[in-house]
Amino acid sequence: MFPPEFNPTSGMHRILVVDDEEMVLKGLRDTLAREGYNVVTSSNPFLALEELKTQNFSVIISDQHMPGMLGMQFLAQARDIQSNASRILITAVLSLDTVIDAINKGEIYRFIVKPWLREELLATVKNAVQRYELIDNNTLLQSKSVILNRELSESNRLLELQVARIAEQNECLGQLNKALEENLQHSVQLCLHVLQTFNPGLGNKARRVHQVCTAIADTLHLPAEKRQILEFSAWLHDIGLVAIHRDLIHRWDESPEGLKQEELEALQSHPVRGQNLVKFGNHLEEVGSVIRAHHEHFDGKGFPDQLKGEEIPWLARLLAVAVGFAESNLEELRAIESIRLGAGNKYDPEAVRTFLRAISKVSVSRKEREILISELRPGMVLAKGIYTPNGLLIVPEGQLLNVDAIGKIVNHNRTNPIIQSLLVYC
Numbered sequence: 001m002f003p004p005e006f007n008p009t010s011g012m013h014r015i016l017v018v019d020d021e022e023m024v025l026k027g028l029r030d031t032l033a034r035e036g037y038n039v040v041t042s043s044n045p046f047l048a049l050e051e052l053k054t055q056n057f058s059v060i061i062s063d064q065h066m067p068g069m070l071g072m073q074f075l076a077q078a079r080d081i082q083s084n085a086s087r088i089l090i091t092a093v094l095s096l097d098t099v100i101d102a103i104n105k106g107e108i109y110r111f112i113v114k115p116w117l118r119e120e121l122l123a124t125v126k127n128a129v130q131r132y133e134l135i136d137n138n139t140l141l142q143s144k145s146v147i148l149n150r151e152l153s154e155s156n157r158l159l160e161l162q163v164a165r166i167a168e169q170n171e172c173l174g175q176l177n178k179a180l181e182e183n184l185q186h187s188v189q190l191c192l193h194v195l196q197t198f199n200p201g202l203g204n205k206a207r208r209v210h211q212v213c214t215a216i217a218d219t220l221h222l223p224a225e226k227r228q229i230l231e232f233s234a235w236l237h238d239i240g241l242v243a244i245h246r247d248l249i250h251r252w253d254e255s256p257e258g259l260k261q262e263e264l265e266a267l268q269s270h271p272v273r274g275q276n277l278v279k280f281g282n283h284l285e286e287v288g289s290v291i292r293a294h295h296e297h298f299d300g301k302g303f304p305d306q307l308k309g310e311e312i313p314w315l316a317r318l319l320a321v322a323v324g325f326a327e328s329n330l331e332e333l334r335a336i337e338s339i340r341l342g343a344g345n346k347y348d349p350e351a352v353r354t355f356l357r358a359i360s361k362v363s364v365s366r367k368e369r370e371i372l373i374s375e376l377r378p379g380m381v382l383a384k385g386i387y388t389p390n391g392l393l394i395v396p397e398g399q400l401l402n403v404d405a406i407g408k409i410v411n412h413n414r415t416n417p418i419i420q421s422l423l424v425y426c
Helices: 022-033 045-052 071-081 096-106 118-171 173-182 184-198 200-220 224-236 239-243 246-254 261-268 270-277 282-293 314-326 332-341 349-359 403-415
Strands: 014-018 038-042 059-063 086-091 110-113 368-371 393-395 422-425
Touching (some): 014 045, 022 118, 038 045, 045 071, 059 071, 059 118, 071 086, 086 118, 110 118, 184 224, 184 239, 200 224, 200 349, 224 314, 239 270, 246 261, 282 314, 314 349, 332 349, 393 403
Parallel strands (some): 014 038, 014 059, 059 086, 086 110
């Protein structure tokens, strides 16, 4: 039988006092009640055990010598009923044997030797109450931790299922398109998740492009419809690359001059595939057009259709500038300068002017960089998971660092030094 739940912080602490001498009971009850405790007394240890089954107590105080049951025996049974309660034994003689028996049988918290001093008694009870609060709060935290761990395990299980579903959707784009038609916003985020799963670098780039496009939309005060088209195009401009091998994408990014003609043609057709993939409905037709044209150059030397000047949709010209900045391997100031120098040939001059006004209003994460543990700061995002030398994961890739996560890394490094490089997104 379990006693009903009692939260000591919502009222007075209950204290059970058990002694066969009525004068002792009255004295303890009066002394403790004056201190604000809710005192329950009993002269019969057997009745006191029944009382323990009906209500919770913060502290249990028992005399050692009582008819029918010793105090140590009573406290041992009380421990089985209410393990969190602090147990105090009152005894006239405190011998080593008494101490050993009390510890082994009843897990006694403190002893009070008769006759006691009032101040000593109150201090002992106060400490016992504080111990109860710590244990009770710890029990509550452990219970919550179990629940949170269970929820985390379930979330991880669902995430694994989601990744498996995304892999299937990547193989059957027709099913993906049907899902996209059901919920526009959900569909866009799902496509981004596919891109992130297929190639984390492309997913990170899409986020950088979206940040720049959001700042551009703010700068131009774009109407809601045009803003949505630009932002969706930013998220999904590289979705056509899901059909291209990751190694080929990497070589295109690092050394495009080394590509074969057929490889280059396959890569340069990705805006067309992207346009086809985002045909969720007529209301997103313009998103497809923007994606198709985001690699066109203002001078007509881009791809796939060699459009030039105002033949290129205005939103595609804005997206082209954002993509050019986000995929640049230069440091930020030089990347901005390269965009400025590209005005009139690669980029629309008006789009460049808009970009230069907008870029100062946004902090865009770009590439990865290696840092020291002492340089970790809240808000950084790990570009590579942190592992122990034995291969156990400490913090996963993509983790947004907060104070607790950084503390975990620092504390682990103190006991088991982390020898790998720490990479974060710039």
